[in-house]
Amino acid sequence: MFTKRLYFENAYIKEFDARVLSCEEGKNGYEIVLDETAFFPEGGGQPADQGYLEDGEVTDVRDKKDYVLHICTKYLEPGSMVHGKLDWNRRFLHMQQHSGEHILSGIIHRTHGYDNIGFHMGKDFVTVDFSGLLTEDEIAEAEKMANTVVFADERILAEYPGKEELEKLEYRSKKELDGDIRIVTVPGADVCACCGTHVKRTGEIGPIKVTSSEHYKSGIRLTLQIGWMALGDYDRKQRNVKAVSNLLSAKPEEIGEAVQKQLEQMQELKQENITLKQRIFDMILKETPEGQEKAVLFEKGLNSVEVRRLADMLSSRAGLAAVFSGSDSEGYKYVVCSGDKDVAALGKLMNQELNGRGGGKNPMIQGSVQAEERMIRKFFEELY
Incomplete structure (x- = not known):
């Protein structure tokens, strides 16, 4: 079986018609192969598309080398023609994120020589792992350069160079490749093998924002917000800033100082x-014969620290000192x-009689009990 991949020809195809080559029931739904498809299967860090084949929901799409496997909630008759419709909002978010990641990764590779060794496009953010460390200033500079490329509204090219041209081309790739190699080029930012x-143009990506960084293995992991997801992230944070501003009765730009x-x-x-409690502890100690x-x-x-300190102080006055705090x-x-x-x-007896948890070794035990004060007092009165 062979599936023609329409998304390579035009990533903006939202709906299409295709013939069903096979349909078999699988573990997660009906496994359907079409003669052509606009559904992108999971690969290269980009999640699979979702959408519909007729009125059956496509929940997953998998790459099987020669063909694309669609996981669908409805049985479709082999040989029949069906209409496919992508969840376009989801797909476009993925396109924005993938293109934005290429730009930032290409710039960091060009300016620092670091390779992109990991890329994950999650539901709420994108993470990219690089083979070396970056300072906060270097991250900020790379982010600024990436957004400059976005504002330039450059055309993004996806091509299959010939063998001779490919041998002369310098491009990024995470693994050894064979066969026809698809090269995605962002002028001034990146040249990379990508499926x-x-x-179409960098202006469609929208803002690229690095929201956090952390050491990962021997390099660094950057968390990104890109495109519509970046605007959503900005809206959430703006609402939080406004809420904090109101609570502190401070202007938004002054909440850091107010906090x-x-x-x-x-x-x-x-x-x-601490000082007042120590005075109280001293008074309690004086009143204890x-x-x-x-x-x-x-x-x-x-x-817990104060309970222990007070019990330790009382133990100098009494053969047994027990301090409880709670309700x-x-x-x-x-x-x-x-x-x-x-x-x-x-302690073991308290656990049994007072529904307790905890214990320890002599001369001190600690824990908690689920019992009323009168029951705890009665326990100690009867025991001693």
């Missing part, structure tokens, strides 16, 4: 809170300390 679909002031104030309040057998204390609003409805976190009692065994 994907692209826009910094909030963080400084929070740090001051945090330090004040020395030499008592046990001290079971409930204090609201303590974090009857949500449970209590605890720390129990003792220099002469087996608190490890106590």
